[in-house]
Amino acid sequence: MSGFYVLDVPDFRSLVENARRDPACTVHDVVAGYTFIEFHEEIEIDRAATKLGEAVWFGCLTGGLDGRITHFSPGKLRLAPTNLPILPDQGH
Amino acid sequence: MSNHPETLRLNGVDHTAHPTWKLKETVHFYRDIMGLPLVHAVTAKGWGRVDEQHADFLHFFFDSGNESLIAFFHYIGTEQPPELKVPRGYMSLANHTAWRVSTEAELLAWQKRLQDAGVKVSQFITHEIIESIYFRDPNGYPLEITRSLRDVEQIDAVDAELTIEAALRLEGAEGWTNIEQFWRAKGELVRARQDAALSGRETAR
Structure with missing residues (x-):
């Protein structure tokens, strides 16, 4: 199950609201303080749509990620599922 | 804890x-x-x-x-020893003092006062829970004036504990070079927290 976790605080709420509008994302109910936003294919998040300032934008995955970052710039974030280990020497 | x-x-x-x-x-x-x-x-x-x-x-x-x-x-x-000169670059900015003000108007007024006196001041930077301006004193010491955007809640402390726990798991690990690895490590902890909460709900039924 790929996706990312968003802490249930106002700072990141617009990120969750934006994901609700994306048919490629499934927004789960808040559990234990975090919203899980699930995806099954590469998704693209547009910073302008999230209304996040740059400082928060570049920390918007601080809740945790199950996937990989394929692109992260001031305007766009793209995430995709991954089977790769977290660290390069894992999985040997 | x-x-x-x-x-x-x-x-x-x-x-x-x-x-x-x-x-x-x-x-x-x-x-x-x-x-x-x-x-x-x-x-x-x-x-x-x-x-x-x-x-x-x-x-x-x-x-x-x-x-x-x-x-x-x-x-x-x-004479100032070379090792006490404030180094250039972002890493030395970590060593800073941040003062608190209450309102956006106060933060604006500080920005204006400093700018009017010829001090180079940053624009407002909005972080998760604070909004700040940044500048340096004549010694080069980094300074910040900040205002709180919201109260810190219990869930913020929980999140901070998970952040540090994930980071301590990675510290010293061969090949830890970036935040994506950290976010993935933290994701595993958050998933475990959610699984525990959900299984607790099942048990309670």
Whole structure:
């Protein structure tokens, strides 16, 4: 199950609201303080749509990620599922 | 989480202190530009330790509000050692003092006061829970004035514990080079937290 976790605080709420509008994302109910936003294919998040300032934008995955970052710039974030280990020497 | 059963607390910042080799500029900046009252000064012949060859010095304090002070040492007749010069680059900015104001209007007023005095000040930077302006004093010491955007809640502390737990798992690991690896490690902890909460709900049924 790929996706990312968003802490249930106002700072990141617009990120969750934006994901609700994306048919490629499934927004789960808040559990234990975090919203899980699930995806099954590469998704693209547009910073302008999230209304996040740059400082928060570049920390918007601080809740945790199950996937990989394929692109992260001031305007766009793209995430995709991954089977790769977290660290390069894992999985040997 | 604290393991200490007794209640032992700190009560905010009394003072921080920095060395200065720019007496005039430092007093002008803190007292005249920022308007922080000069409230206390110590002058001493070293610390009386002959072996240490401690320079005679001045130690003076400005009131930065809410019973906190910012203090400076001026070591008479000394040159600034190279290792105490504030290095260039972002890493040295980590070593900074951040003062609190209450409102956006106050933050704007500070920005204007500093700019009017010729101090280079950043734009407003909005972080998760605070909004800040950044500048440097004449010694190059990084300073910040900030206002809170919201109260810190219990869930913020939970999140901070998970962040540190994930980071401690990665610290020292071969090949930990970036935040994506950390976010994935933290994701595993958050998933475990959610699984535990959900299985707790099942058990409770």
